[in-house]
Amino acid sequence: MAGSDDDVPPPPPPQTQTQQAPHTVSTIKLPLLKKGEYDIWAMKMEHYLAHTDYPIWEVIQKGNGPVSVSTDTHGVIKVLPPKTAEEILARERERKARTTLLMALPEDHLAKFHKMTDAKEMWEAIKSRFGGNDESKKMQKYILKQQFEGFSVSNSEGLHKGYDRFQSLLSQLEIHGAGVTTEDANQKFLRSLPSAWSQVSLIMRTKPGIDTLSFDDLYNNLRVFESDVKGSTTSSSSMQNVAFVSENTSSTNKASTAYGASSSSGHKP
Template sequence: MDLETAQTTATAKLPILKQGEYDMWRLRIEQYFQVQDYALWDVIENGNSFKPAAQTTTNADGTSTSLIPGPVTSEEKVQKKNDVKARSMLLMALPNEHLMTFNQYKDAKTLFAAIQTRLGGHEATKKTQKTLLKQMYENFSTLSTKSLDSIFNRLQKIVSQLAILGENISQEDLNLKILRSLPSEWNTHVVVWRNKPNLDTMSFDDLYNNFKIVEQEVKRTASSSSSSQNMAFVSSPSSTNEVNTAYGVSTANTQVSPASTQVSTASNQVSTANLSDDTFYAFLANQLNGS
């Protein structure tokens, strides 16, 4: 498949309007028409310049007949063709349940205006959406299991939707938000980047690319740390048992009085003076727990 065919295939998919996603669809449909043929978008925005006036003729019997002439010149025919095509494509971009409602609009410009009025939402709805998105932004957080791509994409989506509604986030605030939201394994890199002098002007994409470079390093460090902790946890009981065996301590014969928490080292035949601090505390904890 050559490049031109691939680009045609990529732009051939008409964006369908989904419930509650008018603002995003509005951006996508505009780009779609402009890529397909800018004249189609022009006729949606500005209307068809061919506006024939009705011509009235008087019949022999005294009655009159009104007739709206069709396009005559080549320019008029092109305008009419673009209008019909743009209107048809707009209708195809609507869900089935809306087709009958909007089919009554006979030109692309009035059809698009009707879609915006009906499905674009009024000011109160947009205000509610903006409030919810701002809350999502303020409460944005991540989990250690989330990849860097997932974290950045989630935050970028919220910011983009806020921008569509007229709420713009400053570059510095956005960069600080992502730094505050990264999981704990990123702490070392976060500290470094919080002190960068150009953090307030660095683009979101540049910040992402810089962190993407060290993502594998962070994952390896986190994995190594986790493995070390697991090994320490698994090995600790056997270490205690080795202490008991080395000094002839019989845990079966050790008894702890319910009325007292004192341990008799004499009955265990162990001289604590010969033990290191760490070994002694491990041994003492083992005995008190009745191991």
């Protein structure tokens, strides 16, 4: 019936608190590192992370603790995936801290830092590259070049640990603007291997394409010969021991023969 209460439209539902309150977005922008402004940038980064996500700042300052690793049959160390809730959270914070630092760097420097997987190490490398005065930077660059020239891999260190140490040195050289060419890096690492690798090193150094082969590919090529080199080293040591024993035995037999000859010559019929 017209004009009845049934024709009156129901009132609109009241808005909930969630609908009335707009989503809060942080007004603090990620500070970008500019040339000659490292000290100011570092202070801004501390305030930014302390305001947005303080646990990330703790990861950058104190590290994220050791990760679980294992070694395969070839001696290669691999990081195990996280299992517990604490390990998963720690790995996520590490990844977020690393991403935040990369986003704050100038684009022309991303290639120098993106290989670093540890946020604390990256923070220290950024400080070493952009902080300090020109004299300290020149001294750091000089020290790194000296380390490159004197680099060598010991027998006890092994191929994998030598590779990790040399890779870290190459990264530091690149960060400080003193990077070396692929050919120089490959040739230097091959010359730095122990004497047991001399034959393999000589073959690889004269191999076509060694000047364009990436350092990671060079390492993978060397791993193919690792078991043979270890076997030849053991075989060489065994042969030296056999030769030593044979030489002593031969000397003893000669002495016995000489003694017998002198004794028999002393008794004339």
